[in-house]
Amino acid sequence: MRNKKIVDYAKFGYLFSIPFILSFCIFTLYPVIYTFVIGFTNLKGAGNTEWQFLPSVGKNLFQNFIDVLTSKTFHKAFRNTWIIWIINFIPQLGFALLFTAWFTDKRTKVKGTGLFKILFYMPNIITAATMAILFNKLFGYPKGAINDIIILLNPAKGAYNFNAHEWPVKLIIAFVQFFQWYGNTMVYLIAGVIGISPEVFEAAEIDGANRVQTFFKITIPCIRQIMLFTLVTSLIGGLNMFDIPQLYIGTDANNAGLTTNMYIRNQAFSGSYMYNRSAAASVILFIIIVALSSILFYILRDKDEAKLKKLKKQELRAAKKGF
């Protein structure tokens, strides 16, 4: 009798998921499959929707992938993406941890942490496109706020053209990324620390642990999960980086700020209309992201929850057998 009731309601589970599933299939699943297929075809040219698979025009099926993987520009874009992400992420996590340690310290009782949190988080909600152009103007040459400061401090030195050299460009893009995200990471970490039971800290204090010991031996292990979560989201975001480098520098300065996502867009939508090659490149990026996030999710997975699920399943099986 009871069982029948559950079955009755089950159809609403399906019914209420239909909008999501439909929208997902049309706007995500179909385009993804299409992109995968196009990677193996000769589709190019603006407004062209006719295509053949490569072998039928006498080419290697994987020609587009080979072209992308042997392209010097793609190599550079791929390397840039990682370099920029790493120079942004290390200080991002470092400063976020430092502020977390300071702002959650019960012994020091820093005042105004609420205000600092709100200030540090603010750049995160500002349009990345706007931030990129704003920083481009701040680091402008020969006139820009930073060059004005340099000249003010040392009139003999003259203005420096930041946007004409590879490393300054990478560093500035990484800085803008850092600037937008360290506050966000900090807020996550602080929430994690607040969630730790205060008794743990009290016990540590009674045992005579100093501040540094408490932080490294208690706080960090307790927020490990959140740190990993930050790492995953930052990595996925970092590998998809587009807005800031695109608008900060585009393809200037010898592609110093070119990222994989910019490469993909440029192949398809800026003049050359190489849809096939762009599709192949995005499939490569997709595979890399899925592989990396699977590894990280595997590390991240809640071990207790997995155990609980297993137990539940066993129980269910036992119950079924019992009947």
Next chain:
Amino acid sequence: MSDNTVKMSSIRRNEIILKVVIYIVSIIFSIMTLFPFVIMFANSFKSTVEVQQSTLALWSAHPFANLAKNWHVINSKDFHPFTGLLNSFIISTCSTILNVYFSSLTAYAITAYEWKLRDAFSGMIIAVMMIPTTVTTIGFYQMVYKLGLTNNLSMLIIPSIAAPMTVFFMRQYLQANLAMEIVQSARIDGAGEFRIFNQIVVPLMKPAIATQAIFAYVGSWNNLFMPLILLTDKTKKTLPVMVSLLNGDIYKTEYGAIYLGLFITVLPLIVVYAFLSKYIVEGVALGGVKS
């Protein structure tokens, strides 16, 4: 005894030094955060000549005359603030409503009902969070192009019905806060399942909906990648797409106007943030902690 006093006072001194260091570093970071925005604000009121003299000066000789002139320069070219604002507003508002409503519905379907493919479905939602927009780009563009809808705002709105990230958070919230007894008693009173969702579950989810709505709104407002590819018609461009014009050659020497253009795009966000910052920061914190 005196040894102990010395030790205590040295600890006390260290505390004070640490506190001073914390305040100094925090204030430096606060200045670093505000500096770009202050420069942007100050330079919106300057003429090209004044900007060329110094971008650091915080005051202009004729601020309002310059502001009016910069405003005029912006509007005389491809950057139309009101068109951009309106388009961004339409897209963000509609997609936020679709996003939070259907995400709540999907999360409710996963939490409240027992159905065969439920676990597979909720597993799939986590998996598809990883799909980068890039890999959908070519297929999505070709589809929209074939349908002749490239400059149609709805193509940036309707896809937000399927927002896996929001579903994920809504599910977390429902699992912690939904008491099935309430649903059961509504059923006994004869309410239909859809009505129960709209009249009982949605009000119950208000805090989660508010938080997720803010993020969906900001995310949609700031989105550049897809609109940049789809929107080619001048009258359809969103603010971030228009902002990208400020870096082009057409505004090259109009320094004051560029800063004003940037300022216009930031203003709505800063106003919203001024009122909602507390909730936004709390919302981020909520999202991070596993319930």
